[in-house]
Amino acid sequence: MVVFKVARVETTPFEGQKPGTSGLRKKVKVFIQPNYFQNFVQSTFNALAPEKVRGATLVVSGDGRYFSKDAIQIIIKMAAANGVRCISVGQNGLLSTPTVSPVIRERVGIDVTFGGFILTASHNPGGPHEDFGIKYNMENGGPSPEGIIDKIYENTKTIKEYLIAEDLPNVDISMTGVTSFGGPEGQFDVEVFDSASDYVKLMKSIFDFESIMKLISSSNFSFCYDALHGVAGAYAKRIFVEELGAQESSLQNCMPKEDFGGGHPDPNLTYAKELVARLFFVTPSDSVAIIAANAVEAIPYFSAGLKGVARSMPTSAALDVVAKHLNLKFFEVPTGWKFFGNLMDAGLCSVCGEESFGTGSDHIREKDGIWAVLAWLSLLAHKNKENPHGEKLVTVEDIVRQHWATYGRHYYTRYDYENVDAGAAKELMVYLVKLQSFLSEVNEIVKGMHSDVSKVVHADEFEYKDPVDGSISKHQGIRYLFEDGSRLVFCLSGTGSEGATIRLYIEQYEKDPSKIDRDSQDALAPLVALRLSKMQEFIGRTTPTVIT
Template sequence: MNSSQSAGATLVVSGDGRYFSKDAIQIIVKMAAANGVRRVWIGQDGLLSTPAVSCVIRERVGADGSKATGAFILTASHNPGGPNEDFGIKYNMENGGPAPEAITDKIYEHTKSIKEYLIAEDLPDVDIATIGVTSFSGPEGSFDVEVFDSTVDYIRLMKTIFDFTSIQKLLASPKFIFCYDALHGVAGIYARRIFVEELGAKESSLLNCMPKEDFGGGHPDPNLTYAKELVIRMGLDKSKPQDDPPEFGAAADGDADRNMILGKRFFVTPSDSVAIIAANAVQAIPYFSSGLKGVARSMPTSAALDVVAKNLNLNFFEVPTGWKFFGNLMDAGLCSICGEESFGTGSDHIREKDGIWAVLAWLSILACKNKDNLNGENLVTVEDIVGQHWATYGRHFYTRYDYENVDASGAKELMGYLVKLQSSLAEINKIIKGIRSDVSDVVHADEFEYKDPVDGSISKHQGIRYLFADGSRLVFRLSGTGSEGATIRLYIEQYEKDSSKTARDSQEALAPLVEVALKLSNMQEFTGRSAPTVIT
């Protein structure tokens, strides 16, 4: 954005509070002033969750009637923070969503040729801790910086989506114990305002809800590996058994756009989570009471959502990884609820994934299922809801194997081999039967390509898919092929529609397809790895 393009603009500048954010805010403010920006909006203490930024862009109106034209979000998402860890900057557009590739590519091209930049170095630092408006006479004219309450706009929006009264009644039930872990990210300020002050949860329900520049020395990634304290409290760490874990637990990442949902001694996969929210949304969430426009998932995410869409006769979209693809569908009125296997869930209320929205959606479903039994002995639990879903729609047993920092040339050879193999389904099935005779036949194999139904853009080479006759899938994706090596992600999904088999052990159910995936791809031969770096 040059000075002619930025003249009169209103920019939002805030982030998840990680190290260097406060310094970066002051730099951005001074550069904005020098480039003719009319006003900058900053969340108090420089804090705004990524979903809240999208909300502010879309919903907030300044005292003078101004609307935000874009935002700089200071975050590296679920990566660690601190002086020796990650810092990042995202740019969001006027619709509240991430900048599309055409914009980010143009920004990158500018960085290769830039010879100078404008900055108002004499502008004093702004007090970002105090709410209010500070006016300056900038190099390009009047310039205002407004510091505002980070939570007000977001909470107002949540109240138009959910029935807070019904959730209050659920949290007031003596049988329902609630727990939320912000992992010392920005979600903490929203958790306290929403769950404690608005919905009446006990202060003791909150874990790690004080934002810290280094996230308390932890890794703010909401999964079973990094959310250790919550996992123990919810009874999922067998080495540290708990007598009476809470009925419901959830965690957030650093910028509060990702979420993890847990029941008592029970983990809900992100793929199941979005499918269950979609299946119950019309009955449980007022915002969707008139019906869903459609649903969407990223290609590697399990097909649990596909089955819901088919049964409920909903428009369904399978898109490449990247929230901007969901945003296009939402802007066109084609999608209401969407999600991805990497712990992101959201809806068309904003144009980012939204971790606290997902928690409120689950609490709404639990409140709906328990509305006549809040003081009874046997509440409908998270595990009950998931079990009922599997009985109705079948279960998609699911796992992800990540092979990190493997030799780039070997990784490329593996992907090339898998593409070449797809030329003959007969050959694929012959190899598979030689590995496991109890695995279904492959009925379709391709390299996923997406044509956006809204703007017509085409995204190629998005991953290699093997689709089986029984609804199971194998997906291989490659990322990062620079000098430091590559990452191969293998997604393994076994569909089971026999309700008598949906409760069996996940590892047992997936074992045949895991063996097929590793041997079909010659994973060890191409990568030299006998095991993945991470299993999710």
């Protein structure tokens, strides 16, 4: 057995290591600076109670993007030096974020697990010249709360040394099994495991796989799953082909790649054009509302009813209408899955979602893309159960249009202005806050620019008081709410790796069934034309970088 020693390496702080809504995200070139990554990892260990670190088990994996394998070896050596008893790593360093969550949760009570590092920059591009990220998830399997994030950041500003087992050899993470080492505090193990079987077991406890198999076997049913060369592709064949009997030709881009095959992992209208062209597009805002509206009947996991539903503030109000109609508890939270996690831990929320292509439920404490696909397959299977011969299947489009006819349609789009000068972006947000004090003037602008836009009845800077822990999150976005239920929302995003990103969310609510088939761009045109924000004046942009 190899015996390692603990080294204390002197270091100095780096500026700007404050984690955002989903951890610390920067360009790879930033992370590979000497000591940069190590500083953040040590600052995280230092932010946790010693009894949660020493002798415990830590999960470490990620989405397989460039620099992940090097980062895993660094974390293994630093964990050993900080007294961690065991590191659990997904084979080849691959664990999707929604898979890390149940792995952590299942181990609580079996051994002393205190959480895990997830190496991901989520929907940001990957590769040597692109983005890398790291976030810490707690023992509930969800993202760190504000208190821990603040401690980590404060530690990054004062750190003087980090601990590392420099003489510990790199561990082969391509093969499952346990590798043991000896250290000052006793044995240290690195467990490499295949998580797919655990994830399949979890999904089978939620959904009726038999009914989905029956749907997929219908001669006139077809579907397509595109992993965009992301980590979820590692589970796709096991679930959709081996368990549900789909043809392998139904899957595309399911081989995880460090640079996502040169593409972009964000499945929006800009970066997933080919996929959108093949299928009927459902906005994430509509998707979570439709799943919530049908979950009790279509998904066995929810047969006893929904505890409540929640959405992020920028997400459209489609879920609000469903919650009101079904008399469900409803929560509007800031962007960030940790807010959903608090509600779920308290038994207040069953289904939740964000407009940025994240949907999930209380089976874990993270968003879950494959879960969302299985949820839609369950809806389709349920709607077609009285159609034994599959002569004319109910389609995704049929389900969506029926939902609009019942609840109304929320026409919705998002404009991203990326890599904006941070100072100019803040000035713009200050202007928008000041403008809220003059709603009469705002309505004069509205009236003068387009007669089809209703009156602004409320404007504020969104602030959230967590009903579970009482914490208050301020400055979470600027809202202009219209009399007919439409909205304009402006946010400074914390997910970019360079500069600032301003996001403008535009939402037009239509209750009239005769007007729910309008082209989305036409329906939104009056609100788009308002230009209350003076983007060009403040940030020098006339058009957004990305439209979703």
